[in-house]
Amino acid sequence: MAGENFLQRELGRVLSKYRKLKGFTKEQAVWFLGTSKTIYDSYESGKLQYPEPGILGDWLRDLGAPQAAIDDAKAKAKWIRQGNPANWLEQAPSGFDHFTQIELIAETIFIHEDAFVPGLFQTPAYADAVVATNPNMTAELRRDAVGFRIQRGESLFSRPGGPPQIQAVIAERALTIFRGTDIYEPQVEHLAERNRIEGVEIFVVPSGTSHASNGRSYRIMTFADKKDPDVVYQENLFGSHYEADKERVARCRTLSSATLPVALGLEEWRDTDADR
Template structure:
């Protein structure tokens, strides 16, 4: 998956779900819909810049989709035609395009599972942690550091200041190394307190994977799984690296990450229990 707009991605997920539920190959579906295989594939893969509402709703009707699905497709397709839509990249000019796609997905997700091996994820960081991590990056200018901090703080406010019942269900699993690496920092206790506060929020759960668990299924690296509301909205796995990000929404691939997360969760302890054991 590349980095399309959220609307295009959701349209692709709906169209692919409608086709797969009916057992059609791309070639078979294209014949039924009166189009060609490449055109249908571009819509399902969110490779277009815009999407014609009449086309996708017409295809959904031929698939026998219900009225709600058709209305959802129409609304999403209209969003792709809105030239005045203001994206994150217009507000934060140094934010890479591959990350603006993540910001849109994060804002729409109803559930997130995050596994991290080296550092505490941005949503959980205090400002001092952000400053330290970003200062260690040799490729960022001071202006980029300040803008990144401003963006992270805004993300935190956007996610955690929602009304009760509107905060996404979130599970964060941190390898113990994430905490051991910063235990001598002057702001260490402040960061721990922030983790405690967030873990106390009903929909938020923070876990630690202790080092004494030894070799485990999640050692290949960090990842995040995001889930969404609505018909045929697939889950997305987000993988980030120094050079960009990958977005994976193929069902079998996502299922593998789900399996790893299930195995890993069987070995973790809740943050409060972990800290109580460490402090005792």
């Protein structure tokens, strides 16, 4: 919508104004705010479709903006996101906000999941069953976590211009743990639907297959701006973190390269699964 685009550019101008008043170049602001060049540029350029009010407010505060300017910017950011799936960020579990911003602007994502179907590809029933394995989840937190997972996936796959290039490698047991239940067939079909999206490839590693990534779950993300480092992200039911250490990224790339050859394409795996 034209109004939303205008507000995004306006928020970018506000951020630029207080950065310059602080005497910072963009590079200095990135370091000062503890973010990445890709994320910061997406805000200041106005290209980020759904700016997150909390992050924007924190940055403006750190850059010395008055409270009135901070409140106004946060209100505009919230208006942009009204009624859009991207508003799941407001319900995201603690610790996920930085990752979700990176995920939305990634150019490519490689995923290896050893225990469960990746959250981006889960059905509500599958997500609920997985979240229920965390004994620390109250009913309210469980409901919010499931909603977050589902809306996070919808936001990424409905991203303007299409989703990133995604390769997802899933351990077969992540699916077969629910074989014989009402969860299994809908989850497999949901994966098949995602697999038909251009640029999305889903693979399954058959049970009993020995491979380099066995026992590990990780994601590797790259960005259009080659000045930004590749990022490795790891998450589980109890926490999450990401890092841009070159050795760590290289290690995960080696693992992914050694794992893909032993995985079956989703449709090939479905054919073998149907024969059992």
